[in-house]
Amino acid sequence: MKPSICTLAFASALLAGAGTAMAQTRGVTDTEILLGSSVDLTGPVASIGVPMKAGFEIAAEMINEAGGIHGRKVRVLVEDNGYDTRRAILAVQKLINSDEAFGIIGLLGSAITQVALPITTEQGVPMLFPAAPTHVVYDPPQELSFGLVTGYDLQMEAATSYAHDELGLRKFCMMYQDDESGEQSLAGVERKLGELGLSLVEKTSYKRGATDYSAQFARMKAADCDAVMLGTIVRETAGAALEREKIGWDVPLFAPQGAVSNAVIALGGAAVEGLYAFTPSLPISLVLDDEKIAAAVERYKQQSGQDRNPDDYFLVSLAGMLLFAEGARNAGPDLTVESFVAGMEQVKDFDVGKGWGRMTFTAERRLGSTKNFAMQVKDGAWAMIKEID
Amino acid sequence: MVQFLQQVISGVSIGCVYALIALGFVLIYKATETVNFAIGELMMIGAFLGFTFIVIWSLPLWLAAIIAISATALLAAMLERVFLRPMVGEPAFAILVVTIGLGFCLRAAALMVPEWSSETVRIFTPLSGSVVRLGPIVISADHAAVIVATALIVTGFFVFFKRTRMGLAMQAVSQSQLAATYMGVRTRSVSTLAWLLAGAITAVAGLLLAPIAFIHVNMGVLGLKAIPAAIIGGFSSLPGAIVGGILLGVCESLAGFYLPAGFSEVAAYILVLVVLTIRPEGLFGETIHKRV
Numbered sequence: 001m002k003p004s005i006c007t008l009a010f011a012s013a014l015l016a017g018a019g020t021a022m023a024q025t026r027g028v029t030d031t032e033i034l035l036g037s038s039v040d041l042t043g044p045v046a047s048i049g050v051p052m053k054a055g056f057e058i059a060a061e062m063i064n065e066a067g068g069i070h071g072r073k074v075r076v077l078v079e080d081n082g083y084d085t086r087r088a089i090l091a092v093q094k095l096i097n098s099d100e101a102f103g104i105i106g107l108l109g110s111a112i113t114q115v116a117l118p119i120t121t122e123q124g125v126p127m128l129f130p131a132a133p134t135h136v137v138y139d140p141p142q143e144l145s146f147g148l149v150t151g152y153d154l155q156m157e158a159a160t161s162y163a164h165d166e167l168g169l170r171k172f173c174m175m176y177q178d179d180e181s182g183e184q185s186l187a188g189v190e191r192k193l194g195e196l197g198l199s200l201v202e203k204t205s206y207k208r209g210a211t212d213y214s215a216q217f218a219r220m221k222a223a224d225c226d227a228v229m230l231g232t233i234v235r236e237t238a239g240a241a242l243e244r245e246k247i248g249w250d251v252p253l254f255a256p257q258g259a260v261s262n263a264v265i266a267l268g269g270a271a272v273e274g275l276y277a278f279t280p281s282l283p284i285s286l287v288l289d290d291e292k293i294a295a296a297v298e299r300y301k302q303q304s305g306q307d308r309n310p311d312d313y314f315l316v317s318l319a320g321m322l323l324f325a326e327g328a329r330n331a332g333p334d335l336t337v338e339s340f341v342a343g344m345e346q347v348k349d350f351d352v353g354k355g356w357g358r359m360t361f362t363a364e365r366r367l368g369s370t371k372n373f374a375m376q377v378k379d380g381a382w383a384m385i386k387e388i389d
Numbered sequence: 390m391v392q393f394l395q396q397v398i399s400g401v402s403i404g405c406v407y408a409l410i411a412l413g414f415v416l417i418y419k420a421t422e423t424v425n426f427a428i429g430e431l432m433m434i435g436a437f438l439g440f441t442f443i444v445i446w447s448l449p450l451w452l453a454a455i456i457a458i459s460a461t462a463l464l465a466a467m468l469e470r471v472f473l474r475p476m477v478g479e480p481a482f483a484i485l486v487v488t489i490g491l492g493f494c495l496r497a498a499a500l501m502v503p504e505w506s507s508e509t510v511r512i513f514t515p516l517s518g519s520v521v522r523l524g525p526i527v528i529s530a531d532h533a534a535v536i537v538a539t540a541l542i543v544t545g546f547f548v549f550f551k552r553t554r555m556g557l558a559m560q561a562v563s564q565s566q567l568a569a570t571y572m573g574v575r576t577r578s579v580s581t582l583a584w585l586l587a588g589a590i591t592a593v594a595g596l597l598l599a600p601i602a603f604i605h606v607n608m609g610v611l612g613l614k615a616i617p618a619a620i621i622g623g624f625s626s627l628p629g630a631i632v633g634g635i636l637l638g639v640c641e642s643l644a645g646f647y648l649p650a651g652f653s654e655v656a657a658y659i660l661v662l663v664v665l666t667i668r669p670e671g672l673f674g675e676t677i678h679k680r681v
Contacts, residue, residue: 178650205650209610211602214399215645215653222392222646235509235603246529246601247395248520267511267603270518 027102036095055317129320153188176231185231282355404638413587420583429612435592465588623674
């Protein structure tokens, strides 16, 4: 069958449409660059998502007040996802297809990021600095995916070397959540122990949502280990510390990033004293002497009408926006996805503010910094005890 | 051996919490033949009320506990009056669905309270952090408190059912509603009383749980453990509920320690299957023979 004139006309119209889309980069006009994000504004982690949204907006304000990026102002459109993966996917698709965002910045949550990444990749949209401690973002390196926070595996690798090198501990046990996040932590610990010629004396898991860890701790105590590595998030970290206290066991605990939160201290009380945790960025309370951060926090307080510091994830938004601006500046006035990627690969030892490692990106390196901070609860507050590169 | 005893004691203390919830469950079932799936949510409300009075309002522990327990009991009684009373005479399945719905509503209501929603909180007691050592065995003071409190409550219930008029009336209703009505027992107020008592007892369970686990909106799922506990005990036996709950706690604890990961989560259901295979009427159940 010969193609009808109608089909040919339709096909040529499509091609013409594609041609014009190529000419102008999605989300970039002469005066503006539009970024999209989706965080939880109404659901279980809204206490993180709401300050993150404020972080994007305040960073955009500050960038724009300083003249923008090659004369273009940055705007971030934030969609609520209620911490629901399906809603997050719909939001990302809307941001790309309907709002035509240049990139997706600061997605909150590892599961959400992992599901969204194939979509942004397929659509040719950069995935920028998600608030997701997972290696999927940067390992293996993908052209359009840029990471800011270290994965749980790197955090727990740092934890293992700290326990081994600094504290001289040799018999490691581990309790982890039996899902993706816990297994990443486990992978990090096992990898490091393998390098050191050691292996876990006991490993035990719990189901997501569990609040009773008595059997797990009894097993680890029976194995007589001298370090307990945790593949936990917030509540479970406090729960683990309480269980250790309950059975009167004096063993040091090591946890990934999620533990570095005031919620852990509020829940755990005296039981979390001495707890170690490893994180790619310092909490806000420790970095307020950085002028840029202090100014952003001050704006947050004015705009929100609250006297409290925002959640620490505010800093993830801030750092991500600063990195984006740097990459886009390096890209030059003609901002396209290709020039942006080239611009990001020129970012060397860039300072996103106190409490982060210096950021460098290359074609093979899609995580800005592998630095982690060793933290410990001292007198009821998180204190930084060592920088681990 | 020390490990074994340690696990048994830890299991008994969490089993006491299961037992209390199962007790509330069986109380309502005996008096009204209603399977109440909202029992776990009542416990959650009780725990959050305790948290509100103790932590937010800084009331003394004893006063806060009394108010929280009374308020939960009244809430339960009110739920019975408003939602369950009109269902009298409806099929058991319809009533069951109403209780499931009530559970959802209570959880949604808790989510609407700003201080409760999406937060995980904990109540610190003067006992928190201290441990009791019996030779090589270590018991946390909070766990010991759970065991002691459960023993006191169970004794209280025993006296109530054997010695008081209202307790005897409840026993009568549970044997035969019709006969009890003929004998002059006000079966409707017995039904409300059953909910009131169940509300109080689950609030106690919630308060006892608060220092050893955490309070959060989804803690009500623990209530689902009360169902196997009640089944093991025979479903309509109060001592059965206690024994069933404790047995369940111990089994879970031992399974968690001696068996591979994952077994402690299903231990409850394996135990139910085993008990039902050996004694289909439950450990304390009575077989009712109907004469034709």
